[in-house]
Amino acid sequence: MKALTGLLLLVFGHGVSSVLHSLHYFYTASSGLSAFPEFVSVGMVDGVQFDYYDSNTQRIVLKQDWMKQVTSDDGDYLERNTGNSQGSQQTFKANIGILKQRFNQTGGAHMFQWMFGYNRLSPPNGNGMGTELIMNTGKTYQTKECVDWLKKHLSYGKSTLQRTERPGVSLRQRRPLSSPVVCHATGFYPDRVGGVLGEETAQEAPLSQVDPGEVLPNHDGTFQVSVDFNLKAVPQEDWGRYECVVQLKGIEDISTRLDPALIRTNGEDQSGLTIPIIIGLLVLLLAAAAAVVGVLLYKKRNASDKRHKPVGSDTSSENTEGQNPAPEAQPLTTA
Structure with a gap:
């Protein structure tokens, strides 16, 4: 058996020896952008968006079917999180105003983004757990609330998130x-x-x-x-x-x-459909060309028939207009 030597490991994203789960929230506040809401909140678990809020609708919108189970088990979820987002909207709007004053900018477009969340590293054997808090938002949130909600989302969305x-x-x-x-x-x-x-x-x-x-x-x-x-x-x-x-x-x-x-x-299709597609296009082009030639021949034949039609063969009433009527027969007289 040949020895497999000189291996070069390429890791895209995170390694496969452990599983990294995450719960992130993204807040975006803006000023001077008429086509964009003043405040937007997006919640994501393992990179999958599960809810959305903006200052235009002012309500939480669920983005995953499995979130219905969350709201079923927690009847106050939508009302509570909508209220939290509305409060954050006012806070971030005020922050934009403060930043504009500090930078002495009264006009123009401004945007402020904030992300916070939690990463949980779970080795396959289940021994140990590494954690990373993206932004320090308080000890209670770090050690309890964020951890609990990450576990809940992973449980509710297991069929999707852990497939x-x-x-x-x-x-x-x-x-x-x-x-x-x-x-x-x-x-x-x-x-x-x-x-x-x-x-x-x-x-x-x-x-x-x-x-x-x-x-x-x-x-x-x-x-x-x-x-x-x-x-x-x-x-x-x-x-x-x-x-x-x-x-x-x-x-x-x-x-x-x-x-x-x-x-x-280049020029080869992964599904092997290049040649059939080219043949199909050629057939369509030939059919279109044949149709055009047929129309031209039909028009040419009609024009030729009209030129060779015998004079007087048309007995319609239009051909007698303007002609003198035949003289009437006169009665015979005797001296």
């Missing part, structure tokens, strides 16, 4: 041989994903020119990430010694060798 989605992995390259090979993983959840580039050889050094990308959200709530591998210094026949390995908690590692036969380049 695992397996990503699809593909290899791409803009230009054959000359541009980096891109390992693209998409459709995974949560966003804590890792990647490993491995080389199965004991004689050569590991590949070092690797550009890990940023984890980005998809429209369906999953995530995607791309990693660029610069293989210019590696002969193409040796590319297969390297592999892109995606690590995600709860699933087996997904290994994809950098085989040139698996790498798509």
